[in-house]
Amino acid sequence: MLKEKGVQAIPIAYYYSFRHDQRPELFIKVGKRIEVNTETSRSELTHKLEQAVTTELDSIKSKLVSEDLSTFDVFMTGRKTLSEWLTWWKEKVRRCTRSVLLSNVFIVERLYEPVFVYEPS
Template sequence: MITAKKSRWFRRFFHFYNTNWLLRRSFYNIHLKGHFPQTDRPLILMANHSSWWDGLISFYLSEKCVHHDSYAMMAEEGISAFPFFRKIGAFSVNPSNPRSLIQSLNYARTKLIPHQAVWMFPQGAEEHLEKRPLGFKPGVAYLLENEPEAIVVPITYYYTFRHEQRPELFIEVGPGLSFKDKMTQERKELTTILEHLLTSQLDKQKQYIIQERIEEYSSLIRGNRTASEWLDTFKKRWRKR
């Protein structure tokens, strides 16, 4: 497997580039609901995976909102093609190779210490946002079996077009949960509980967004002005002449 090799200066550079070039130019607005836990216990940041953007959004949250030193699993072919991701905390996983998969999970365990966090996408691959069931793999349950002190934070990403030229992203951070009292359950049962938890949060989030009930969200990143906004400004100035 390929381990992470963090670089502080590169993380700062890439955070600036990611925020001000990639995200602001690509999204009309990125909204956030909820808060990351204020604790020194290790965190498993468990998110759904439906878009190429998920990794870059997770890195942005790690730098801006998460109070822990964060790491993330990334497909081996991706990290081989773009090794600079190692410098922002990515390490490889190859689900098709059982031995390599265990190596990656055991490496993730070493990162679950106080004040550190690991991002996990339990679906194992990008799946359509509306696909059900989510189809969780047992990686998070495996980590909890070995690191029961870890807090699981359910995070859902919902991408959508609303009323503007560019898409919007709604991020919901659920309350941090301890599964220490559920360690007597089988790994398969625990995986089912985790999948149901994230599915329920994602489905409720979807319904609230459809109903335009977004008052609990705050704007995390406001994108650059759209063509329609520039045109509207031009029209207003023209009328004043």
């Protein structure tokens, strides 16, 4: 039994997931507060709190499985992963690839160096 009266507990569940990236994401869900009865035994209270946190954790997992992130707010973002940088560079190179016709030489040029030179006959 608890000695204090009017105690409230708030279940907080967190779940780390890599989803589609190399970088982990942390999902946090704060549940509704629970009024703790002073007549409840410790084992009953532990079981009740365990169920509340498990419910919140199951909620997070089901939203991630269905890819429904609409109820989550981004609190903080980290650096780009290596694959995100590679994707960014590929897109940048693709957009900057241009064809240039100079006299009789057709050059496909990218940002950093010519890829190939083709001289039409």
